Amino acid sequence: MAIVEKRLYPRLSLRVEDGYFGNFRLDDQETLVAPIVNISAGGLCMVADARGKIRQGAIFILRNIIGGANFSFVSEISGDIRWIKQLGSPNQVSVGCRFHNMTDSLRLQLTKFVDSERMVRGQYD
Template sequence: MTDEKRLYPRLSLTLEDGYFGHFTTADQQTLVASIVNLSVGGINIVVAKADQDKIKEGDTLTLIDIAGNTQLSFLSDVIGQIRWIKDLGVPKFVSVGCRFEDLPEPSREQISRFVDTERRTRGQYN
C-alpha cells in the first residue's frame, strides 16, 4: 500500500524513453524539456538549469506538443501552471511540476487511457 495522495495515476518515464515537451512561457519564450511523468492532472518535466530563468512557480506554460510518441499528438496547446521547481541534485537540470488547467474532457479521457495502457505495458501497477 502506498501513502501517495495523487488524484490520478501517473505514468513514470525515463529520459531514455525520449518523450519531450515543447512549451512556450507566458512571455512567449520557448522551452524544450524531457517528460518524466504524466497524468490527467499534470506533467513533471526536467528542465535545463540554463533555461530555469525563463520560469518560476505560479507561471503558466503552454504545452505546444509532445515529441516521442504519436499517441500523444492530441495533447497540444494545453495550459499548465508551474506548481513547484526542485533541484534534482545533478548539476545541469531541475525538476518542474505543472498542473493542467482547464483540460477538455476528451483530452482527459485520452490521457487516462494512454496512462493506463502504458502503465500496464511497463508493469507500473502494484
C-alpha cells in the same frame, strides 16, 4: 505499511532516456523543449535547465509531446508551474506542472493512454 496514493490521477513514470519531450510556450512567449519524466491527466513533471527562465507560478502552454508513443492528441494544454526542485546535476531542475481547463474528452483520452502505458510497462501494483 503500504504507500497510499494521494494523486487524483494515476501517473505514467518515464525516464529521460525514453525520449518523450514536451514543447512548451512560456508566459513570456519563450519556447522550451524539455524531457518529460512523468505525466497524468492532472499534470506532468519535466527536467529543465536551471539556468533558464523557468519560475514557480509561471503559466505555460504545452504545444505538443514528441517521441515514443503517439501523443498526437495532446496539444495546446495550458497549465502552471507548481514547484521546482534541484536535481543532482548543478544545472538541472525537476519541474512539477499542473494542467488547467482540459476538456473532459481530452482528460479521458489522456487517462486511458496513461492506464494503457502503465499496464504495458508493469507500473501497476
